[in-house]
Every structure is written in structure tokens, then in C-alpha cells.
Amino acid sequence: MRIVLVGPPGAGKGTQAVRLAEKLGIPHISTGDLFRANISRQTELGKLAKSYMDAGNLVPDEVTIAMAKDRMEQPDAENGFLLDGFPRNVSQAEALDELLRDEHMTLDAVLDLEVPEEEVVKRIAGRRICRNDSSHVFHVTYSKPEQEGVCDVCGGELYQRDDDSEDTVRKRLEVYHTQTEPIIDYYKAQELVVTISSLGPVDEITQRALEALKREKAGK
Template identity: 45%
Template sequence: MRLVLIGPPGAGKGTQAAILSQRLGIPHISTGDLFREHVTRQTPLGQDAKRYLDTGELVPDHVTGGMVRQRLAEPDARCGFLLDGFPRTVPQARELAAILDCAGAALDAVVEFTAPEDIVVERLLNRGRPDDTEDVIRHRQRVYERQTAPLLDHYADILLTVQAVGPIDEIAGRALSGLSEAARGPAPHPRRAP
């Protein structure tokens, strides 16, 4: 199964990615991890990324896309993967489609984890990080909404929305159940996990 996970900060996407990766037997590929790995190994892509990271700029799509392209070509990802952190924009989504098309593959689903803003704000405030003030958290929610809304429209045909409120295993169960239904055939869009 080839999946992309999206969700606002505080929706528990990282936690769910780890569970779904294990249950589905596919690698969890996080762009944050890819950046760290390439920078540490001082690969050509890592050196490119570091120049931007050091100045606080966003790493350009062609650099991130190059890292994703290399990672998806590795043997453990050929039959499936769970991408976390890419794509974040419609141009990145098109780049991912081109990468998969070259391999004769396509995404099976895009899983969107959602939760009411007050709940995600509370979750993030409870982490106790000094930079997690309520204003900063709410600002990040606005940025996420602006960046992600076009992506949700782009992926409308394969979008599965999962309510990320409740016990962790229950949320994972909703996602797995929705993915199982999606695998059985077309459904009215957008899909919602049971």
C-alpha cells in the first residue's frame, strides 16, 4: 500500500504513522528523517539542503523531491510506503506522481488526520515546549490550513479523513478500517473513516 499522511500539528500524525507502518508492514518515510540522514552523511542532496536549513529557508522542492525519489527506489519501499511530510504543496504532489509514474505505481490513499483546533492546541501546550505558546500554535494551524487546503482538493478522489480524537489504538483502527474499505472499491467522496 502506498500512502501519504497529512494532518495539522498536534493531530498525532507521527504516532499514527508508526502504528500504521508496523500494522501494514510498510516503511514510514519522514522527510524530517530524510533531511537529517542526508545532512549527516553529507550527500550532495544533504549539502544542498544544509545550505537552506542553515539560513532558515525552506528546502526547495527539487532537493526534497530528490531525497524522496532515492528513498522510494530502495527495496523496502518498492511494494509500499507511508510518506509523512511530503507532499506539502500541489507542486510537490505532482512531483510525487511523476516519481511513482516512472516506477509504474500510484498512491492508494491520502490519509488526513483531523481534530478540533482547541484539542490540538491543548495537546501541543501540554508538551511544555518553550516555543509552543498558544499564539504560535494557532498561527501554525493557519499556515497548515492555507498550505493544505489545495492539497486536499488535489487528492479528493483518494482522500480518507480520519477523526484523530480518542484513544490512540481507536484512531489507528479507524484509519485501518477506512483503508480496508477504500481497497475494496470506489466510495463517495470525500471518504470518512468509520
């Protein structure tokens, strides 16, 4: 299957992308991984992207699209892929359609992870990270440390990242609503959107997504 995964910050896209790609036997293609891989390998696209990033500018759509095209042409993506973080706006969605047409391919589904805005704020603003090891993550509601402000694993101080503050989260949501959310309507016009709730245990959400994708594929 060829799938685009969308949803607001805090919807659990990263977690679900990895799980769904594994269950479906297709590669998980994220823009973050694409940038890191191209920059670390010092490809021409990586050098170009880094020049924009070093200057504090956004990487142009055409560079992101070229990286995605290169990745989708790899042998492991022959039977499908799951795109996470791309496309981010309607112009990228149009470019993706054109790219797929050129390769005589089509998308099978656009999976929209739906979560109430206040839940997004609660999920992200409640995160606390260990200063000693950022892989040690806690939450003031969902995964409390035994001692407030102290990492259960190593005893390090827990803190809230600046980009996890409520004000920053709400700004990120505004960006999502203005830039990325319009692609849902774009794909609805193509009857590709499958919307599921991203509330509940991780395993339940994965199963919900798999069942929804199965129904979508069977209906075509």
C-alpha cells in the first residue's frame, strides 16, 4: 500500500508510522529521516538542504520533494510506502500527485489521525524530559515519575522543553491548521481520506488504523 499519514502535532504519528509500516511490510519514510540521511551521506540534496538550514531558512519544497522521490524509488519501496511528514502543504501534495503519475503509481489512502486540540496540548505540554538522557521521557498525567521532577531511571532532573510549552504547542497547532490541514480536503476530493480516532492505548489505535485501511482497500 502507498499511504500518507497526517494529523496534528501530538497525534502519535511517529509511533503509529513505525508500527503500521512494520505490520504492512512497507518502509516508513519521514521527512526528518530523509534530511538526516542525505545530510550525513553528504548527497547533493543533503548539501543543498543544509545550506538553507544553516542560514536559518526553510528548505524549499522542491528539495524536499526531490529527496522523497529518490527514497520512493528505492527497491524496498517497490510494493508501497508510508509517508510521514510529507506532504506538509497543498503544493507538496500536488507535486506528489505529479510524481506518482510520472511513475504510473497512485496513493491507496491518506490516514488522518484525529485528536481533540485540548488533548494535543495536554499530551505535549505535560511531557518532561531527563536532562541526563533525553530518551527518558515522563508525563505529568500519563507517565508520572515516582518522585516529582526526578527521573526514575537515573535520578536526573526532569524539565519541560521550550517547544513543549503550552504557548508553543498552540502556535504549532495554528501552523498545522493553516498549512497542513488543507491537504485533508485536497485528498477528500480524491476520496482517499480515512479518519480514525487517535485516542486510547497505542495498540488499539494501531489495530483501528489497520482495520480502516483494510476496509479502504477492499472498497476499491
